[in-house]
Amino acid sequence: MQAQSASQQAEIVANILQRQRRDPARLVQVLREIDEVLGELTPEVLAMVGEQLKRPFAEVAGVAGFYHFLELEQRARYRIFWSDNIIEQMQGSTELREEMCRLLWIEPGRASEDGLVKVGLTSCIGMGDQGPALLVNGRTVTRMTRARVAAMVELIRGGALVGNWPEEWFAVADNIRRRDILLGRSYKAGAAIAAALARGPAAMLGEIQSARLRGRGGAGFSTAQKWQACRDAPGDVRYVVCNADEGEPGTFKDRVLLSAYADLVFEGMCIAGLCIGARQGLLYLRGEYRYLLEALEANLARRRAAGLLGRDILGAAGYDFDIEIHLGAGAYVCGEESALLESLAGKRGVPRNRPPFPVTHGYLDCPTAVNNAETLAAACLIAENGGVCYAAIGTEMSTGSKLLSVSGDCARPGIYEYPFGVTVAQVLADAGANDTQAVQVSGPSGVCVAPEEFGRRLAFEDLPSAGAFMVFGASRDMFEVARNFAHFFAHESCGFCTPCRVGTALVKNLMDKINAGHGSPADINELFKLQRLMESTAHCGLGHSACNPVADTLKKFRPAYQRRLHSTEFEPAFDLDYALSQARQMTGRDDAGAHLANES
Amino acid sequence: MSDVFLLDGEQVPFTVGQTVMAAARAAGRYIPHLCWHPEFQPHGSCRLCTVKADGHFAAACTLAARPGMTVDNRTAELDDQRRTLLQMLFVEGNHFCPSCEKSGACKLQATAYELKMMTPHFDHFFPDRAVDASHPDLLLDFNRCILCELCVRASRDADGKNVFAITGRGIKSHLIVNSPSGRLADTAMSLADRAASVCPVGVILAKGRGFVIPIGERRYDRQQIGAAEEQ
Amino acid sequence: MKPKIATTSLAGCFGCHMSLLDIDLRLLELLQRVEFDRSPINDIKTVGPCAIGLIEGGVCNAENVEVLREFRRHCKIIVAFGACAVNGGLPAQRNHLDLRDILEEVYQTSPGLAPGCSIPNDPELPLPLNKVHPIHEIVRVDYFLPGCPPSAEAIWKFLNDLIIGRTPVLGHGLLRYD
Numbered sequence A: 001m002q003a004q005s006a007s008q009q010a011e012i013v014a015n016i017l018q019r020q021r022r023d024p025a026r027l028v029q030v031l032r033e034i035d036e037v038l039g040e041l042t043p044e045v046l047a048m049v050g051e052q053l054k055r056p057f058a059e060v061a062g063v064a065g066f067y068h069f070l071e072l073e074q075r076a077r078y079r080i081f082w083s084d085n086i087i088e089q090m091q092g093s094t095e096l097r098e099e100m101c102r103l104l105w106i107e108p109g110r111a112s113e114d115g116l117v118k119v120g121l122t123s124c125i126g127m128g129d130q131g132p133a134l135l136v137n138g139r140t141v142t143r144m145t146r147a148r149v150a151a152m153v154e155l156i157r158g159g160a161l162v163g164n165w166p167e168e169w170f171a172v173a174d175n176i177r178r179r180d181i182l183l184g185r186s187y188k189a190g191a192a193i194a195a196a197l198a199r200g201p202a203a204m205l206g207e208i209q210s211a212r213l214r215g216r217g218g219a220g221f222s223t224a225q226k227w228q229a230c231r232d233a234p235g236d237v238r239y240v241v242c243n244a245d246e247g248e249p250g251t252f253k254d255r256v257l258l259s260a261y262a263d264l265v266f267e268g269m270c271i272a273g274l275c276i277g278a279r280q281g282l283l284y285l286r287g288e289y290r291y292l293l294e295a296l297e298a299n300l301a302r303r304r305a306a307g308l309l310g311r312d313i314l315g316a317a318g319y320d321f322d323i324e325i326h327l328g329a330g331a332y333v334c335g336e337e338s339a340l341l342e343s344l345a346g347k348r349g350v351p352r353n354r355p356p357f358p359v360t361h362g363y364l365d366c367p368t369a370v371n372n373a374e375t376l377a378a379a380c381l382i383a384e385n386g387g388v389c390y391a392a393i394g395t396e397m398s399t400g401s402k403l404l405s406v407s408g409d410c411a412r413p414g415i416y417e418y419p420f421g422v423t424v425a426q427v428l429a430d431a432g433a434n435d436t437q438a439v440q441v442s443g444p445s446g447v448c449v450a451p452e453e454f455g456r457r458l459a460f461e462d463l464p465s466a467g468a469f470m471v472f473g474a475s476r477d478m479f480e481v482a483r484n485f486a487h488f489f490a491h492e493s494c495g496f497c498t499p500c501r502v503g504t505a506l507v508k509n510l511m512d513k514i515n516a517g518h519g520s521p522a523d524i525n526e527l528f529k530l531q532r533l534m535e536s537t538a539h540c541g542l543g544h545s546a547c548n549p550v551a552d553t554l555k556k557f558r559p560a561y562q563r564r565l566h567s568t569e570f571e572p573a574f575d576l577d578y579a580l581s582q583a584r585q586m587t588g589r590d591d592a593g594a595h596l597a598n599e600s
Numbered sequence B: 001m002s003d004v005f006l007l008d009g010e011q012v013p014f015t016v017g018q019t020v021m022a023a024a025r026a027a028g029r030y031i032p033h034l035c036w037h038p039e040f041q042p043h044g045s046c047r048l049c050t051v052k053a054d055g056h057f058a059a060a061c062t063l064a065a066r067p068g069m070t071v072d073n074r075t076a077e078l079d080d081q082r083r084t085l086l087q088m089l090f091v092e093g094n095h096f097c098p099s100c101e102k103s104g105a106c107k108l109q110a111t112a113y114e115l116k117m118m119t120p121h122f123d124h125f126f127p128d129r130a131v132d133a134s135h136p137d138l139l140l141d142f143n144r145c146i147l148c149e150l151c152v153r154a155s156r157d158a159d160g161k162n163v164f165a166i167t168g169r170g171i172k173s174h175l176i177v178n179s180p181s182g183r184l185a186d187t188a189m190s191l192a193d194r195a196a197s198v199c200p201v202g203v204i205l206a207k208g209r210g211f212v213i214p215i216g217e218r219r220y221d222r223q224q225i226g227a228a229e230e231q
Numbered sequence C: 001m002k003p004k005i006a007t008t009s010l011a012g013c014f015g016c017h018m019s020l021l022d023i024d025l026r027l028l029e030l031l032q033r034v035e036f037d038r039s040p041i042n043d044i045k046t047v048g049p050c051a052i053g054l055i056e057g058g059v060c061n062a063e064n065v066e067v068l069r070e071f072r073r074h075c076k077i078i079v080a081f082g083a084c085a086v087n088g089g090l091p092a093q094r095n096h097l098d099l100r101d102i103l104e105e106v107y108q109t110s111p112g113l114a115p116g117c118s119i120p121n122d123p124e125l126p127l128p129l130n131k132v133h134p135i136h137e138i139v140r141v142d143y144f145l146p147g148c149p150p151s152a153e154a155i156w157k158f159l160n161d162l163i164i165g166r167t168p169v170l171g172h173g174l175l176r177y178d
């Protein structure tokens, strides 16, 4: 990552383009790889890419500017992003990050003058069970401590290549704490595919139907219905897309599936391909899980060699299916299926207008089944044991099991697999959580559950969940939790529609205002008003649910807000005395007239 | 025979595949909007046209009309929401109408009049945005951009030039032009382009002809936007 | 007793006040129905308890803040009177610049200044705020009358509504931002 000459740069870019087959649909992959190698994306490089892919410069720059990890402005040899989820803040990440900046003599978010290092923030990177965590040049470091910060600063100062840093820093543990039907069995590679093949596409789909399998990505849509619609949609080319974007803060179960059960996910994709008649699968892996890429590619290569991918799988003539991995580049909204399809096609991750739906007009406008990684893994179980057996587990409306990512104030954070219908209290007990004040189920977009509701069940008919289960002990400040989530949504809004683009920024500002002690009841009313507006007018699910954490905590933890309100009368959002600071500095005045008291 | 749906209690005919917005427009009925334009693909980003269709909120510009559906449009609830959306657009940019050439013919301003917006209400963001005066015939004042992407669509679909695109994300989303220098002069843009005259607000302005129509005679001085569009 | 009205101009150009005078003979009618408290019109310098306070101009310095707060304390109804009070208007056009750069350029580096010029630091002078703010960002504001300036007709309609006790409504042509 040393400074490159223009001709060296051109060569690097040309090689990457070559490897990506000069496919305009692979623009995000191209930009991500160039950024990884060059450490920045200059206008010249973007122009080069546009020329070669025959896409306008402005479009290429527009795509690059969308993704958090694509660096357009400040180049730095070491790019560090601390995971900024509330769970990591509770683990002390803020103090550690400040310490790191202090030791490096840099301002947060800005590259050092010599272009050596930049320390910033990013949304949850899926390591809540082993935080505080960070990304350094795209690689995940877990369990940060003061000692690690100090050692890391030394290595950075000394210019040590990240690849030569202590191996144990990069260790990511699976932390599987409870296994049930999915994680508890032993699998033989190819067994699920063989079982599906033996049943045949229509019968296999029938088993998914009788299993009453519902999507694990959050919405709980019927998988059989989705696959059937995709199978029935007109068109010759179809796709299976595995959604492994896992951007919802506090969720890390797909990470564990892909590190310890990748075979299940890949076979689930093959089974989906068989059912809907697709020959190509795409796995969209969030950029934060870049560290998994090599192992996943190696797995795919093994499977090809073993006849489990490619032409005539397991010798079945005409059963062709292969899988490609695409990496995201830091955008939570790309987990929304239509935004994900845009990103896969090399565009900005802006959710589409629907209808048409992906099952008829998905990847490159072809019929596409988009499924969460866990949904696909569950399909293997159904292929082997049949739908009826699967439907016997869980509840009437929510069959099978669910993986939970438990983090926060508990003795044993990690992955817990339960049959659907388990109570919040049961999970808390198993995870060793005492004196719990609240649980955020399904991440910021989900529900904040207070103790009187701990008897509620995790199931689509009661507390639906995409897998996050964040535990907050009695000493935690639920206002801070909501404020962290408000920052998350403001950072992740795609900016397409007015209510979410501006609304998330306003909500964030209001929460900061209240936090700074400038809030009044009028500001609380504003928050409710913005919630109603965004819920009813936003373009996609992100905007619809962006105010959930604020509204939930306002209902259930209102005193956490009220104790910050210093006035019943309206107050400015900023400190008036501070607003005179520049003039004081320039005039050297400090008399009484050079100050303003905050009223009330 | 075409089908009908009910818009604020009155029948509006439509043909299969038509959106609520297009049908309403064809029937001379006004649904407030900023990013929709009859010549271009619906976009659905400003959300001003949010209506209640059979009890559910939806953007009229992307909602396919269905026979017999009941659509609420100019209700107090919906107009309140629209006013708030307008206030968001006003505080997000820098709108100093007295010095804007588009004043009086600006759709943002006219829609705010229509909806009786007396104040921008929120704290202003006062963003720092540039003006691009590099082009011989055209001026770009990004302070007023509402990200409707009409220029993006017009340049791509009508002019075949792709002069404009959006970059950034969230509140940092902004318009850029198609040249590594970032200057409009270095793009293929010309005064005759459809994109040069499509901007509903005062971003893309022809040079050398400012304030030609006297106050009182400008488009929306003469008629309120709702009445102007209801014909 | 007639209701009292106070008016003031903060960071404004007095244009809104000129427009108020533009209601011409109707001023006499107005005076039969209200009494003016502090206002540039009568040169009364302190504000007492009032029904209505009309604030022209945005908030650009410490004095503006004090006066605005004074008005808020004394007036039952505060009206943002004109574009600058409503959204900062022309003075707020400095908001994308750093105040330090502005002071430096105005008092020290721009050509034509007498040698040895410095940024004035007389305690009599109000210090400018880092940014200019519309008045609703500083105090609670009850009503807004936009326009640069609002026309005499708009002012007349607005005040009539307020005095009668009706929520002011401005129809086509009266509601204007320019």
Ligand SMILES: Cc1cc2nc3c(=O)[nH]c(=O)nc-3n(C[C@H](O)[C@H](O)[C@H](O)COP(=O)(O)O)c2cc1C
Pocket: A214, A215, A216, A217, A218, A219, A220, A221, A243, A244, A245, A246, A247, A248, A332, A333, A334, A335, A336, A337, A338, A370, A371, A372, A373, A375, A376, A540, A541, A542
């Ligand atoms: C803002 C947003 C983010 C989302 N993120 C994810 C995600 O990270 N992973 C996921 O599987 N689904 C996510 N979804 C849901 C997907 O849109 C889609 O419903 C899901 O991938 C379908 O798969 P399933 O039926 O197997 O659940 C998200 C939805 C929204 C609105």
Ligand code: SF4
Pocket: A333, A350, A351, A492, A493, A494, A495, A496, A497, A498, A500, A501, A538, A539, A540, A541, A542, A543, A544
């Ligand atoms: S709701 Fe938010 S994330 Fe969704 S389209 Fe609108 S701006 Fe983008």
Ligand code: SF4
Pocket: B094, B095, B096, B097, B098, B100, B101, B102, B103, B104, B106, B107, B108, B109, B144, B201, B202, B203, C177
């Ligand atoms: S674009 Fe419209 S609203 Fe904005 S300043 Fe110009 S006239 Fe006013």
Ligand code: SF4
Pocket: B144, B145, B146, B147, B148, B149, B150, B151, B152, B175, B198, B199, B200, B201, B203, B204
């Ligand atoms: S420049 Fe005008 S047309 Fe283009 S996005 Fe901005 S407001 Fe819309």
